[in-house]
Amino acid sequence: MSDPTSAPEPGQPTTRDLPVLFLPDVVILPGMVVPVELDLDEGAARAAVDAARTTTDDELLVAPRLDDRYATYGVVARVEQVGRFSSSRPAAVLRAVRRARIGSGVPGPGAALWVETTQAPEPEVTERVRELVKDYRSLVIADLQRREAWQVVDQFSALTDPDAIADTAGWAAYLSAERKRELLETPDLEARLERLVEWTREHHAEAEVSDRIGAEVREGMEKTQREYLLRQQLAAIRKELGEGQPDGSDDYRARVEALVATDGFPAPVAEALEREVDKLERSSDQNPETSWIRTWLDTVLELPWTKRTVDTTDIAAARAVLDADHHGLEDVKDRIVEHLAVRARRAERGLELVGGRGSGAVLLLAGPPGVGKTSLGESVARALGRDFVRVALGGVRDEAEIRGHRRTYVGALPGRIVRAVKEAGSMNPVVLLDEVDKVGADQRGDVASALLEVLDPAQNHTFRDHYLELDLDLSDVLFIATANVVEQIPGPLLDRMELITLDGYTEDDKVAIARDYLVPRQLERAALTSDEVEVTDDALRELAANHTREAGVRQLERLLAKAFRRAATRLAEGATAPVRVDADGLRDLVGRARFTPDAHERTSVPGVTTGLAVTGLGGDVLYVEAGALPEGSPALSLTGQLGEVMKESAQIALTFVRSHAAELGIDVSVLDHPVHVHVPAGAIPKDGPSAGITMVTSLASLATGRPVRGDVAMTGEVSLTGKVMPIGGLKQKLLAAQRAGITEVFVPARNEPDLDDVPAEVLDALTVHLVSDVRDVVAGALEPAEDESGVRDDGAAAAA
Numbered sequence: 001m002s003d004p005t006s007a008p009e010p011g012q013p014t015t016r017d018l019p020v021l022f023l024p025d026v027v028i029l030p031g032m033v034v035p036v037e038l039d040l041d042e043g044a045a046r047a048a049v050d051a052a053r054t055t056t057d058d059e060l061l062v063a064p065r066l067d068d069r070y071a072t073y074g075v076v077a078r079v080e081q082v083g084r085f086s087s088s089r090p091a092a093v094l095r096a097v098r099r100a101r102i103g104s105g106v107p108g109p110g111a112a113l114w115v116e117t118t119q120a121p122e123p124e125v126t127e128r129v130r131e132l133v134k135d136y137r138s139l140v141i142a143d144l145q146r147r148e149a150w151q152v153v154d155q156f157s158a159l160t161d162p163d164a165i166a167d168t169a170g171w172a173a174y175l176s177a178e179r180k181r182e183l184l185e186t187p188d189l190e191a192r193l194e195r196l197v198e199w200t201r202e203h204h205a206e207a208e209v210s211d212r213i214g215a216e217v218r219e220g221m222e223k224t225q226r227e228y229l230l231r232q233q234l235a236a237i238r239k240e241l242g243e244g245q246p247d248g249s250d251d252y253r254a255r256v257e258a259l260v261a262t263d264g265f266p267a268p269v270a271e272a273l274e275r276e277v278d279k280l281e282r283s284s285d286q287n288p289e290t291s292w293i294r295t296w297l298d299t300v301l302e303l304p305w306t307k308r309t310v311d312t313t314d315i316a317a318a319r320a321v322l323d324a325d326h327h328g329l330e331d332v333k334d335r336i337v338e339h340l341a342v343r344a345r346r347a348e349r350g351l352e353l354v355g356g357r358g359s360g361a362v363l364l365l366a367g368p369p370g371v372g373k374t375s376l377g378e379s380v381a382r383a384l385g386r387d388f389v390r391v392a393l394g395g396v397r398d399e400a401e402i403r404g405h406r407r408t409y410v411g412a413l414p415g416r417i418v419r420a421v422k423e424a425g426s427m428n429p430v431v432l433l434d435e436v437d438k439v440g441a442d443q444r445g446d447v448a449s450a451l452l453e454v455l456d457p458a459q460n461h462t463f464r465d466h467y468l469e470l471d472l473d474l475s476d477v478l479f480i481a482t483a484n485v486v487e488q489i490p491g492p493l494l495d496r497m498e499l500i501t502l503d504g505y506t507e508d509d510k511v512a513i514a515r516d517y518l519v520p521r522q523l524e525r526a527a528l529t530s531d532e533v534e535v536t537d538d539a540l541r542e543l544a545a546n547h548t549r550e551a552g553v554r555q556l557e558r559l560l561a562k563a564f565r566r567a568a569t570r571l572a573e574g575a576t577a578p579v580r581v582d583a584d585g586l587r588d589l590v591g592r593a594r595f596t597p598d599a600h601e602r603t604s605v606p607g608v609t610t611g612l613a614v615t616g617l618g619g620d621v622l623y624v625e626a627g628a629l630p631e632g633s634p635a636l637s638l639t640g641q642l643g644e645v646m647k648e649s650a651q652i653a654l655t656f657v658r659s660h661a662a663e664l665g666i667d668v669s670v671l672d673h674p675v676h677v678h679v680p681a682g683a684i685p686k687d688g689p690s691a692g693i694t695m696v697t698s699l700a701s702l703a704t705g706r707p708v709r710g711d712v713a714m715t716g717e718v719s720l721t722g723k724v725m726p727i728g729g730l731k732q733k734l735l736a737a738q739r740a741g742i743t744e745v746f747v748p749a750r751n752e753p754d755l756d757d758v759p760a761e762v763l764d765a766l767t768v769h770l771v772s773d774v775r776d777v778v779a780g781a782l783e784p785a786e787d788e789s790g791v792r793d794d795g796a797a798a799a800a
Ligand SMILES: Nc1ncnc2c1ncn2[C@@H]1O[C@H](COP(=O)(O)OP(=O)(O)OP(=O)(O)O)[C@@H](O)[C@H]1O
Pocket: 325, 326, 327, 328, 329, 367, 368, 369, 370, 371, 372, 373, 374, 375, 376, 434, 482, 484, 513, 517, 552, 553, 554, 557
């Protein structure tokens, strides 16, 4: 046991007995100055401080109080001052001087507990220690900005002794009492610094992460708060201006939630809607994107995602609807009904519709204007109990019209297909694609290929509109296409469709259609009744024959409308009802007849022949004129906007006539002169091979000087050897011939089967010559020869 009152000899490892003060919760390291409350621990603190007064340097040992054992080390501390805290509780200020090992308890004066203490040896300052001190310093300095570190920095900026530097850890708020105790109990400087550096580095890294997170959170909060404030202000300004709800996002949220909750709502669409509403709620009103999002939401919300109508499966009832809406067209109605029956059956068996002709996928109604294609489409919808929409494709040049513009375009819209479905209000409407022959392919993307995707049952259950960016199921849509000229439909598109042709009506048909459908409808439009206006069949026939010359009934319907407007005016002016619309009175009501049979007049000159052609407007008569040109002109001049094929026909015809002059009874010298072939009307482009025999006849007529008979018309391709080859559109051509007042026609023998489609009424009115050699045409079509001299004179006249 050592002398408790003597101070340690310098340089000696000293052992002294000192009163001890165990402090709970705090760990004091050498170098620290701390106040201690004296009432602490039921007077034990006061006893220890009092006892310290009895030692040489007013010293005592301060050590942490542990739960499970005695601490092995403490610090020797000097009592600097005894007084009161500002709270007036008694306290002492202790300065911790050095580390000391705690030995066993010893008896001592006063109430205090005394122990034997051994001063820790002077630590060795190794190279490693210096490095560690450097690390520690730099870590602490890096931490300068951090509040937790300031006390430490404060303490050690003046220090040079590594041991003292290491013990500044006592101030570090980031070290737990546990760790500080460990530092206290590690007298070995190197080991102590190692631990300290490791823990400081750990803290440093953690602090960095938490700083970063803190900064991000702060920034985010500032931004949201700012936006919130701005929006509140904006709402207030709007309210002042009386502009109402500035931001309908709540409204959208509710609408979306209500909609996606409906049965069978497609999940991907629901997701997309929710995503967009989220976006809307996050974005501010000034953002241009906000209005795009709104428009998009409006579009998607208005689509009939889950709505569909139930098809009428009663085929007889469907037929009855078609019959009620349209006169005649028996074969067309048969085909439509068959198509519907197959569709219904496939649907019942759960079979998919497949593309290709006759597959039942898409109907194509082809024919001239006004024959009822559009109204048949409407009828089909009515027969099935489906909604009906018409999509006009005429003049569509841009793929985006079909498939929509991407949303990033200014004023972007969904394509026509999506708009049609929206307009229909159900997912299984009848969509009439009007005038598919008028779509074009150009540099802006291929309209036809977009349509292919729409019509192809293999693809159209996931049709993707650029604007919606969602899959739309079109597989239940019944597409019906219409076209005037089948040849102008892009091949791949035509391949997917089931073609039904409507060739036009006979005069009898027109009279019946007018009487049963057009007259009642137009009377109603003019607010007239059948008691007020009486229309005779003769008047209708006269209108169909001489006031109009068309395959369909569009013009006829217009003239009826005109007649009824006049009739209404007359009634208003006091005429007595009923006003009679008869053949004689037509001139007053609709003006003069515009079409009178003119073939006789046109063909009275040698070199002019009546041909038959099919145009976009249906069948028509067309005249081929041949004339001789003066010497020195090109051998063959062709005018009338003829296409390549038609020009070749003219050359073939000329070659044939020249080389068979003798057989045809022609003076070949006339044809040695240059020849001009013209096909009026000059403004309309024409093409095709079917005017071949007409050209031969014209040239033969020119060369013989014998005019072509005015009651004759013809159609047929010709070969260089004079064979007559088959042509298309026979029914339309014969209808046109009858309309034009022709009574005899020459047609290719190989077209005979097509005569089955021609209405009996037309065949009754026409004498049809089936020919396979053009010489028979020439023989039958030219007026009989007069005497030799007369012929020459006529020929010369025509040539001049
Ligand atoms: N067989 C018919 N029975 C009754 N009405 C008919 C018949 N054919 C045509 N119509 C009537 O003639 C009018 C013209 O028909 P529609 O507009 O359907 O012709 P379209 O062939 O579609 O012509 P476009 O090719 O110009 O579209 C309609 O009012 C239609 O009801």
